[in-house]
Amino acid sequence: MDAQLKKGLLDSLVLAALLEEDGYGYSLSERIGQVVSIAETALYPVLRRLEEQGSLSTYAVEHGGRLRKYYRITPEGRARLLEGADELRELRKLIDGILEEVEGNG
């Protein structure tokens, strides 16, 4: 798949996983893992990227004598996700169109 598109989709996926509830690294990988199978190691760069662009903010929570880093979606992140959702809907129409053709003629 096109790397650029894939990166964009991963970003949206991570943002969406944080919509309802904040999460920490491992819990996010579990949440995403339920939806789609991606490499575990794909998560870190996405989180860093989103944090750097201001879509996510982080805070630390003490857990079992250590600090756990939690990620929270920012208003900008929400806006970005909605924007991305519009594009995804367009994309879905396109994909549905293609699949209908393929299946109709298959």
Added chain:
Amino acid sequence: MAEYGTPPEAAKGLPDPEAASWLDALRTALAGGLPTETAAEVVGFYEEYWLDALESGRTADEVAARLGSPERIVAQTLSERSIRAAEAKPGPLALVAAARRTAKANAIASAAGRAALGTAAVLPLLAGLAMYLVAIALLFGAAAAVALTILESPLVPISASDVRIGLAGLALFFGSALLGSGWLAWKGGNGLTRLTMRMLRRSLRKAAPDAASADTASGTAGRRRAGGVGRILRKGLAIGLMLAFGGGAAMLAATDLGIEYLSVWLSRTPKHVVATDKAFAADGVTGIRIDAQYSRITIGTVPGDEVTVTMGTPDWMAPTCTLADGLLTVAETPNGRLPFFRFVAIHEGVTEIRIGVPEGKALDLLDVLSTGSYVSVGVPAATLSVHTTTGAIDLLARYYPTIPDGVHSSSGRVDLWTPLE
């Protein structure tokens, strides 16, 4: 099998040896490749991941299998970072670094463990490196052209103002031409670097379709746009080069030096041949000394009682023909008109020096020194000395039954010659 269900109070110390060794390997692989701060964050993330995963009931083997090898994560990261760096700031070093790191990442990712960039990446990579080499050579050439002119200028007579202007013109003309083409070649190298980076990304994706890394930037780096000052500087340099090129050409064309002298280098043909025709009473000549560059030299007999000298000298050489104390000196020496190409402006086969000696006259001394071309000796001399570097030497066998000690050609033949009766 490692223990799992780690109690929280022990979590700090990473009780699981597999987790600890995985993280150690990550630390080692990251060392030196990433800024310390970034590396520490990457390690922190995975350390937390390990602890949480073990805490949630996964076995160390499961976690390790899901994460994959730390070396692979790091190799992938470094490769992507270096590709991005080379795109943002192309150059030979960035190009090589990106190729090297991608090869390493691919080697780790592929089952065979072999580094593979693919032809699509290797070709532009080699072409790009060649382009950079050409650019560097051209830039050195530009520096050499200017330096040569400065070094040559003291050799030019002060009075020869046209030569001085022409000399400056040559420096400007060649300096700007070489610098300009070097610049363009460098830009070409940059273009090839960007192309190589595209191919490297493709090879990375092919080697590890689902691999991700700790590289945080999204997508390809945009082409770096020069800021306002940089752009003005660049434009200024381009305009300056064009002015220098045009100005240099105009200076060459305006002076006696003439731009056509540039073609001498390519054609080996002088624009003008200066003719010298002289005769000296044979009684007054006891020896002849010739010092020539590339003119064909013939010494033979003539009727009458005069020693004749006929020279055709290219106009970048000054002919001399003087008689002093019985020694006739015939020479051609560079006159400073060809500052750069003095040593390569070969006029072999174009110009000649012909000396006629009356029949029956024997010389005490005949001394010929020639940089190149053919030398033919058809007169007797008590002491004969002939030295050429590249030309052949023919001696008339009637006067020289054997080759005298003083006759030598560095890379040509020496023959005794008998004319047909």
